Amino acid sequence: MTASPQTDDAYRFDDLSALFINCTLKPSPQVSHTQGLIDKSAEIMMSRGVTTSEVRAVDHDLAPGVYPDMTEHGFATDEWPALYERVMDADILVIAGPIWLGDNSSVTKKVIERLYSCSSLLNSEGQYAYYGRVGGCLITGNEDGVKHCAMNVLYSLQHLGYTIPPQADAGWIGAAGPGPSYLDPGSGGPENDFTNRNTTFMTWNLMHLAAMLKRAKGIPAHGNQRSEWDAGCRFDAENPEHR
Numbered sequence: 001m002t003a004s005p006q007t008d009d010a011y012r013f014d015d016l017s018a019l020f021i022n023c024t025l026k027p028s029p030q031v032s033h034t035q036g037l038i039d040k041s042a043e044i045m046m047s048r049g050v051t052t053s054e055v056r057a058v059d060h061d062l063a064p065g066v067y068p069d070m071t072e073h074g075f076a077t078d079e080w081p082a083l084y085e086r087v088m089d090a091d092i093l094v095i096a097g098p099i100w101l102g103d104n105s106s107v108t109k110k111v112i113e114r115l116y117s118c119s120s121l122l123n124s125e126g127q128y129a130y131y132g133r134v135g136g137c138l139i140t141g142n143e144d145g146v147k148h149c150a151m152n153v154l155y156s157l158q159h160l161g162y163t164i165p166p167q168a169d170a171g172w173i174g175a176a177g178p179g180p181s182y183l184d185p186g187s188g189g190p191e192n193d194f195t196n197r198n199t200t201f202m203t204w205n206l207m208h209l210a211a212m213l214k215r216a217k218g219i220p221a222h223g224n225q226r227s228e229w230d231a232g233c234r235f236d237a238e239n240p241e242h243r
Contacts, residue, residue, distance in 0.1 A: 013207050014049035015214060018042070019090035020138075022056045023097030023108035032056070033182035034096050034140045036190065037172060037199065041094065041138065044203045050092070055083065057107050064110060066117045080114045087115070091210040092134050093162065095153050099141030099173070104149045112156045119160045125218070126227030130161030132218030134210045136202050139171035140182045140189075146171035163213060165205035170198035 020042060024032040035056075042052045063070035063078040070078040087093060097108040121129040135157035139146045150169035158164045172182050172195040180187035189195065213219070223235040 011207075012049045013045070013211055016045075016049075016091045016207065016210050017051040017053070017089060018045050018092035018094065018206070018210075019086055020052065020054045020094045020096055021111055022054060023058075023095065023105050023111055024056060025058060025098065025100075025105055025107060027058050028056055031183060033184075033189075034098055034138065036183040037138045037140055037170070037195070038094070038096050040190075040196065040199050041170075041203045044200060045092075045207065048207060050207060053086065053090075055086065057083075057111050062110055062114055064113065066113060068118050068121070070117075080117070084114075084118055088129065090133065091214055092136070092206050093157070094136050094138060094206070095157070096138035097140075097149070099139060099143060099145040099149055102143065102145040102148065104139075104152055108149075108153070112153070115156070115160055120226075122226055123218075125221035126225035127219065127221055128161040128224075128226060130157075131224070132213050133162055134168075134206050134213065135162035135164055136168040136206050138199070138202075139169065140173075141171075142174040142179045142181050143176055144173060146173055163209060163219070165209040167198065167201045167205055170195060170202045 020038045022032060022034050022038060024034045026032050038054060045052050060079040060083060061077050062080050063075040065073060067073050068084065069081050095108060095111060097105045119128060119130070123129050123131060137150050137153040139149045150171065154164050154168055172189045172192060174180055174187060182189035
């Protein structure tokens with residue numbers, strides 16, 4: 001089904017940008033099955049005017065740790081500060097990665113740790129820095145665990161300040177046990193209607209909510225300003241012991 005020209009033009013998002021972080025374990029240029037699913041979402045975004053970019057986290061020297069720049073805490077190198085700038089430039093962040101042992105990859109975990117390392121930073125309104133952005137996730141694998149992995153990623157993103165729309169995750173898994181991965185010949189992954197539906201819904205919901213937030217200039221800055229709380233403002237929570 002195609003939309004009418006009038007309806008079609010109404011859903012342009014030329015003022016939005018999105019960053020996909022691929023948390024595959026495979027360095028470039030090896031084939032990443034997760035990349036195949038990223039491409040489907042990114043294609044929809046680009047068709048609607050969203051500026052998209054992608055990064056394969058394993059290609060970068062991201063030091064482990066929970067500080068914004070780990071070279072200040074004993075590591076010789078750390079590329080996270082540069083990647084953080086790209087994160088902050090994006091209205092939409094999609095964390096994408098594979099399932100291993102029923103859980104997110106070690107690379108996914110490291111990326112979330114590094115996002116957390118900057119969670120104490122504030123924006124110009126005194127809110128946590130990630131406020132006003134939306135987050136989602138894509139998961140691939142050939143065993144069960146999509147919902148478990150998505151639950152962890154989406155909880156982490158909202159805890160850091162991202163806004164999560166409805167249906168903010170999508171994934172593909174093959175039959176339980178060893179078998180073909182998403183892009184393998186005959187896997188059925190790229191043609192899977194359930195995966196394609198969820199990926200499409202996720203992508204549109206991310207665009208809709210990001211546009212709403214951007215045009216409203218983010219989450220209202222009242223009752224959620226770390227800077228004001230630290231200065232003594234309690235936003236109607238004057239007596240936490242009140243019964």
